[in-house]
Each structure stands twice: as C-alpha cells, then as structure tokens.
Amino acid sequence: MATTERLTSGGVGDAVLRKEDRKFVTGEGRYVDDLKLPGMLHAAFVRSSFGHAKINSIDASAALAMPGVHAVLTNATLPVETGVLSASNPGGDVRHPEQAILAKEFARYVGEPVAMVIADNRYLARDAADAVQVDYDPVPVVVDAEKALEPGAPLVHAEYDSNLVKTLAHVTDGFADALAKAPKKISLRVVNQRVTPMPMETRGCIGDWSNSTGEVTLYTSTQVAHFVRTFVSIVCGTSEAKVRVVTPDVGGGFGAKLNTYREEFAVCAASKVVGRPVKWIEDRTENAVATIHGRDQVQYYEAGVDENGKILALKFDAVQNNGAYNQLLTPSISHLTLFMVPGCYDIQDVSITIRQVFTNTTPTDASRGAGRPEATHGIERLMDAIADDLGIDAAEVRRRNFIKADQFPYTSATGLAYDSGEYHETLEVALELSEYAGFEARRAEAAKRGKYRGIGLSTYVEVCGLAPSAVTAALGIGAPGWEHSTVRLHPTGKATVITGTSPHGQGHATSWSQITQTELGIPFDDVEVIHGDTAFQPYGLGTYGSRSLAVGGIALYRSLGKVREKARELAAHLLECSIDDLEWTGTSWQVKGSPDRAKTIQELAYAGWASASLPEGIEPVLEATTFHDPPNFTFPFGTHVCEVEIDQATGHVEVVNYTAVDDCGNVITPMIVDGQVHGGIIQGLGQALFEETVYSEDGHMLTPTLVEYLVPSAADVPPMTLHRTTTPSTSNPMGVKGIGEAGTIAASSAIVNAAVDALSVIGVRHLEMPMQPSRIWNVMQEATS
C-alpha cells in the first residue's frame, strides 16, 4: 500500500490527509454487522407497542414451533443478575428505578424490549418475533415532562410518589439581592425539543459466551468499550477479567453509543443460553425507540439587568425529560446544562433549578453537546431578548456582558474555572467576516423579493475535556475522567500507540500519529494506532464530550515524553556523555553542537530492545504508559453568525450565509477540525430547522423512520465560512481544547436568532424549534393579523 499522501510533513498542525480513509473508501471498513462468527445465530426483539402497559403474559409457542428458532427469552428466562445500571447520581438520592434487561411486569415506553428471539438467521428471527403473542393491559401514559409533574399525573414508576427523578439546584448567596436591585427584569421561556442522535450506522452487537471457560467476547458498536465491559461483568455475573469487548469500526456515535444498553447484555446472556454467538443488528425503526434521545428540556429564564443590558442576576428554572428510565448518564446531562447556564458572560449571581422527570418515553441521554447546547441555546436567545427589549444591538449587548480576556482564569457563578478565552476577539472577527455592519442593506434587498431576512449571533463557550476524576466523583458520576495511552517502540523503529479513546470518525489514528511525529520523531507513516479492544489495552474511558484530544491526546503526549526521556538516558550511555550534554533535534538525541555524535530515535529503539548495554537501573525496551487525569476542563469558544431568509408566502426558512469563528486552542489536524465544525453545525441546523422526535399524547412514536425524522441532506445545507482564532488552553501542555461538539452547541441559537431578527419587522420576538415552515407561517399569521 502506498504511503499516506499528505500536503506537508505530518507533524502537529500540518495539513495531512487521514490515514484511516483507505479502508473506508474501498469498502473494507469492518463494522459490527460485517462480522460473522462460526455458528452465529441472530436475535430479534419483541418490543412494547404501548407507551405504558402491564404485561399479563407472553406466549412464545408459535415462535418456538418455527423451524430454525432456538429460543425465546423473557425476563423470567434471560440469565442476568441485574438490570441496566446508571453511573450517574448527581447530588445523591437520584431515583434509579430498576431497568430490567427484558421488561418485567410493565412496559414503560414504546419500544421497550419484552422478549428476545434467537434463530438461525435474521429473517427467521424477525418472523418469529412477530409470532410472539404478548397480552398487555394498557395503563395511563404521560409523555410531556411538565404534565408529568402535575398532581394526579400517571406515575411512570408506581413505587414512587411522583415522577420527579431529582431536583438539581444551585443558588449564589447574593442572588436574591442582586435580582431585587436590578432595574429591569426580562423573562423568556425556551423549549429545547427532543432530538435523536441518529448515527447512520444503527447500533448492533454480537455476544459470544464460552460455557467451558466462562469467557465472553462482546463485539459492539460503542464509544465506550471499557464501560461496557465493566457493566457486562456486573449485569451478566462474571469476572470482568473474563469479559472482552471489541469495538470494530463504528459508523458514527453522536452520543447514541456513549451508553450501555439492554441489547448488549442480552446478546451475552442469550449466547450463554444457546451456546453459540448471537448477533443483533438494530433496524432504523428500532433505533428510533430503542436508542437514547437527547435534549427535551423546557427552560424559564428571568434576567435582572441594568440599563446598559448588563446581567446582574440570572434565574433559570428548567424541566428535563429523562424518559422512562435513567440510562448511563441521564441525570448528569442536565447537570452539564446547570454548569453552563451563565455561558460566556460575567454573571455573578445565579439561581438554577432543574427538575428531572420520568415520562413514558425512550430515555434521554447524551446527544452531541449533551446538556450544553440546551444552555447555550437558551442564554443566546436571552441575550437577544435583552438586546431587543432595551434597543441595544445584539453584538453590543454581548460585548457588555462578556468575560474579559484579563479575567482568565475565571471562576463562573456555577463554580467552573474557565481556562482561557478571547471572546471579544472571536466576536469582532466574526462580525467582520460576516459583514455584519452592512446587513441592513441585505435585509432591504431581500424584502423586495418577498423575503424576510435576518441576522443572528451565537457567542458560545463549552466545557470540554471531560473530566478531572475528583470532579466527576464530586458530581456523582460513578466513573473517572482520566485517559490512558501506551507508546511502544519496536526494534525496527516503528511505533505502536495504544489509546483509550475510541474514535468513530474523528480520525485519532491520524492526529495521534502527528503528535507522535512531533514529539518523538517517528514519521507519521511509521505509527500505528490501536484502540477499542479491551484485550489489548489498559482501561480507557472512550470518546465523548470533546475529550479525546484534551485528555487522551495529553495522555499520549506524556507517554511520548517519557519514552523520549528514557531514550535520552540510553543515548547518554551509548554516547558516553552526561544527559545534560544532550539536545533533542526532533528526531535524535545529539551531543550539543556535535551532529556527528547522535543517536536517532530508531537507533535508540533498537538499542533499547537489544539491551546489549543499558545504563544502570534502566529496563529494556522503549515503552511507556500514562494514565492522565486532567487537572481541569477546557473551554473552547467562538462566535457564529447566521443569516436566514424567510419566504413570506410559505414560511420556509433558508440559511443563506453562515460564518463560524471557533477557538479550540492549538490545532493538530486542521482538516479534521474543519470537518468537525462542519458536521457539528449541520447537526445544530438540523435541530433548528428540521429535527424533532415526536410522541403522541398516548405515547406512540410519530417520527419512527428517516421519512418523518428529518436529518438534513446535502441539498438542504448552506455553504459556510470557517475561521479560527487560537487561544491555547492553560489546562494542558499542548494548549488544546476540543472541537467535536462546538458546531452543534453554537448553531441552533445563531439560526433561531437570525429567524427572530428576520421576523422582528412584524413584531415577532421569539421562535421555537424546529422552525418548520408551518410553525413560522402560523407565527407570521398571528403577527400580522
């Protein structure tokens, strides 16, 4: 195979092309559905068609009579020790009802698995699943979180006296005074609708249990292989040391695969029963109900402001729909919202209350951005509402409230220590690039064509690099936030990098190779990156929360430093000099000023392996491992500017200009960063314009396929202008921050703010998402009637 083509050398910051691509463009990617194991059987699930129902009986006789059907398993027969476990308990005392792997007495949302069929192939499995008869007694349903809190609402879990999961609260001492003294109060209600992460590859897994050894191998499309291993061992009742989780290529995650799901446990347990590997691949219609959703938060803002639009106190009350059960991190998602309520603004006093609620819907959890888009969307809508109310320009009201560059490190009213920021700079650059100043002429021109044109801003900051382990513990998350790396130099001078991150499109093999070239002088093409197999790597925490580079990348950076320092000792020994006499050239250790007295890293890799002569106290082989626990989060930020045109006749909203200025600190792979911003913005655009996961009042899913759930296509997206500023993070030695979620966090409010601005000429002051044409038309009708 040809070496990876590249535009420049292959170190940090170089415009390299991805080394992952070849297998994907040739069709040789290996996703979970591409794997076949000898003797493998196939599973299909029988799922509840009711939002809430008592399960009276399950009759599997017809299914079992079908040739090729091996088993029909139910709650009574599936061999597991517990239900799905959540790792999230923010503030303590979170209600965690049992989530049995197959529903026990009640099904609490449409799609909840009730029985599992194992058959020779997937066609038969589906036929047999359809032949299983379940006798249900439907009981009252509640899908709306605010209604679920009303007295007398149907109880999702009868063992509790209400549907409240947990109330998260945070109030600063000075809040009441500050709000009382504020000369002006501005209120806003914002609905952040339910969405679905919707990776193009659905979920899927293969469980392979050996009854002779008790070992189990689970192949699964996940972002978090090690979490899955830990939980499989607990749920299925086996030693964690006997569980291997393999992550093949993963066709997108977006939070959908940052979880441990019933089906992952079920295929392991089923394999134990039938003594053969069991594969399950999720249908898209199944994905719509069986994989987590995101968002679904109703927010009530009240800002106390002075005459200049400066926020003196901010009250935020929200209701978060958790769905029927808590998944891996469900209660922590709106906790992230809580932390980011003040956004990039210097707001000293806040009062935040978030009530989490059970409803008869699929659980919500992390969907790209995970709690942070909710915070950003709301505060950015609020900033525009303040600007509108006081007659101040939207950019100006932000300038007046920004945390200033000289305030960093900055401790927010919610207790976060923002590392670095130049908020004014990204704003001014974005205003310039988007020709903000000349906008009114474009508005006037569009009006002549029957279009309302508007411009909107989103100035965001996000918390990334999850997370310092002491902090995750304090936040009630039963998992740490460190990351692992191992760097291994082979006798031939090539390098293996083992990382605990779990890329599924982010290109870590490329970026990690660049870091290795820069820090250790091993050429980009001589580096192989291994990830996603618990058999080959120490514990890793995985890829989510824009953490991979800021935590996993730093773990790698530190291992590379350790190897380089060990190589130095070896070089000093071989060159018969003191280590202080040596200097690092980028590819070798040499005696200062004497290029002829040097050892390349490859020579040292060989010498370390050969071990013919090692310095006192040095072990053979250049290899190092690091478990890096970050001292702090990172805080990427930026400004997005959007222009929309709204068709006066139909209400159709079109994004006509989009400018993004992002600051994610130092950049390793520019092309990948741009790609993450592109995709992130389109996911935010999807939420702003197209996407909503909708239930009927009786709990039925009204958006079960890609025909109803509108993922934007190539023909629906605008071209965009990207730009970066660089403010290195002070939280880590590479000065990196993270970029995977920035676009999604920023985009929805920029687009909605632009649409509200467009309709401001007819007196419209707020719009909810998605801004589908019918909704906009109704608003226009009301405004003009």
Next chain:
Amino acid sequence: MIPSTLEYTKATSLDEALAAVKAGARPLAGGMSLMPMMRLRLAAPGAVVDLGGVPELVGICEDGDEIAVGAMTTHRSVANDPLIREHCHVVAQAAAGVGSMTIRNRGTIGGSLAHADPHGDLPAAILAAGGAVIVRGSGGERRIDVGDLITSYLTTSLAEDELITQVRLPKGAGQSAYAKFHRRAIDWSIIGVGVSIGADGVRAAATGVGDHPTRLTGFESVLNAGGSLEDAIAKAGEGLSPLGDLDGSTEYKLHLVGVLAAQAHAEASSR
C-alpha cells in the same frame, strides 16, 4: 427491515403478468413504495409478480393527440423525454422532482399511479394535464381518466385482476407546470399543484389535500370564467380539507394550495 415470506415470479409478457395478478400476486413495479412497505411489514403480499421484464410496458411514443407512456417507464425517462417535456411539461417536471436521483432511476409512472399515495406528485400532475390510463384485465382493456382512478388512501378503482399498462398524456398540455412544497429535498410533497393551460381552459390539480389527488375546481372556474388570478387563488382551496399533521395545519395546507397554484400558473403561463 425484513420482508415477510413471499413467492416471486418475473413476468416476461403482459399475459404472464396478468395471469399472475389474477392468481393473486401483487404487481411489483419499481418497488420504490412497495419494497419499503414490505420491509416495514406494512405490506406482506404472499406473492409478487415483477413487471420489470415485460417489454410492452416500457417506452414513450407519440400516438395521435396523445403521448403513450408504458406503465413501467421510469421517472427519470419521463423527466428527460423531449416529447413529454415539450407537450406535457407538468408531468415531466413532476417526475423530475420525485424522491432522489436513485429513486427516479427505478420508480415508475404506473407504479406511482397504482400505489395511489395521497402525497404522490405524478397523479396530481397527470390529473392536471388531463391524462388517463389504459388498464387491462381478464375483462379486456379499458381506459380510465386519472381523476377516476385513485379513489382514496392507497386505493384505486382497478379491479383485482387489472394492471395499468399505459399512461396517456395529452399533447395539448405543453403550457403547464408543477409546483411542490416539501421540507427536505427528498421528502414527499406536503402539497403539490399542477396547472395546465390548454385549449379548453385551465386545469389544476393538487396532491396532499385529501386521500386522493383533487382538481382545484374553485381555481379553475374563476380563471375559466375570465376572473382574476387573485380571485382564483382565493378559491384554490375551495371544497378541500387536508388533514392537519406534523407538516402543518389544515389552514396552512390550504394556504399552500393557493401559493403553489399561483406559482405553477405563473410558470405555465410563461411557457
């Protein structure tokens, strides 16, 4: 994702196809509607007969005042055909906007009519043009105006043993256009309106306004009586009551009928 068990035959002649249909097989044209329904198990025919191998069902030719289009002619062929583009523009335009490129490669004009989706574009466009279908069954051949073909949701007036063999498009519908409104580019029309300005006046028809494509008689009668376009648009939704759903309220959809009728009329007039 998995269709139910079925028996498949591929007809190589119209007679074979008709015999299979008479024996109870469901006709499979391009499969762009039926196959997804089978995968979702919303349809589970025990037998299907593939019409893809019947030569007499494919092709476009001039036949007197009409263009004869084989029922198995793809949307792509219809969209690109010079005769249809010239003489029955509304249909070519509607065909060009169905689904995606790949769906147009496979989906057929006869399949669209027989499937009778209440949001289908082709039925409304052909209705606006004043087209008809030729159907054949054990009782022989007959001609049905498209307006009498689709009776309600996914239902036609075809007898159980009948197949659409041909679509007849009038050549006098050159001054015509189709306008549609949908969310994403690939989505079904929320509302679509075809308008044809012919020798005997204006014909207009809409999709998405009920359980079958419907003539916009209010719109037509105002214009054909010499009334203003403005008045015609005001009457475009007369007698219609599209159901409110995730795509919009009844009121919104009726409003769209007017907007799209105006748009299609303007485009047709300019041709």
Next chain:
Amino acid sequence: MGQTITVTVNGTAHTAEVEQRTLLVHFLREALNLTGTHIGCDTSTCGCCTVHLDGETVLSCSLLAVQADGHAVRTVEGLEQNGELHPIQKAFHENHGLQCGFCTPGMMMSALGVIEQHPDASDDEIREALEGNLCRGTGYQNLGAGVRSAAVEMARN
C-alpha cells in the same frame, strides 16, 4: 421459496440459491461477503446501500436479489483497480469527504452515478444529486469540490 440466481458483481458471475424475499443488499453482504454496501434505514431514505445495477444507481435495500438475476451489479469493492484507487475514492480521501465512513460507499456510488452521466455537473447539481444519501458527520461541505475533482480526473483518463 428458494431460487437459483446468477448475478455478475464487479465483473464476476456469482451463482447462488436464495430465498426469494432476500433483499439484494443482504445477498451482497451475506452470500457474497461484500460488506462494503451498508444498511442505514428501512425506508429507502438514507442511500447507504446504493450500488449500480446495469450502470444505474439503485438502492440495494429496495430490490430483491432475484430481481438482479442475470444483471450486472457494481459495488464499492469494484472501484479500486489493481491497487489503484478510483478517482472518486481519491477525491473523497483528499477532500475529507468522509469521517466514520459508513455512508461513504453509498455516497461514492451515487456521486459516480452523477458524474458518469454529467461530467460537467456543478456544485449545486452534485449536492442535489446526492440528496438521497444522508451523512451525519461531514455536513456535506466538502462533497462538491471532491466530486468535481473526481470528474475532472475521470475526464482526463
């Protein structure tokens, strides 16, 4: 019901017995082990399963395998020739037209379907032609330039 079919895939004739309800995509993936063609939806919406049938793009999830009997199918595995990437493959790589790679084979087959018939397709025409191929990662921003560069290289060859 079973039926024996012969389908020429990427130039090689394959004969196999299939259940008549077998979807073409499952035949390619399960019987022929050509797993580069993916499945992303149940409704003919996502385009992940796009292949060429007798030179035209089709959704292999919306055809029965028996319908391909006697026909020629081209899949992503048939693009690379003698170890040389096809221009469309190179273009996706060089323009960062893919991230997780799941939609990529279908996206490339559709793109090829456009430029084989319209070598001069504009950015807008390309985006429109790819409207039936959903991608959740790239935001589609690099597709236009990528596909156009492939068209240029194909015209040159």
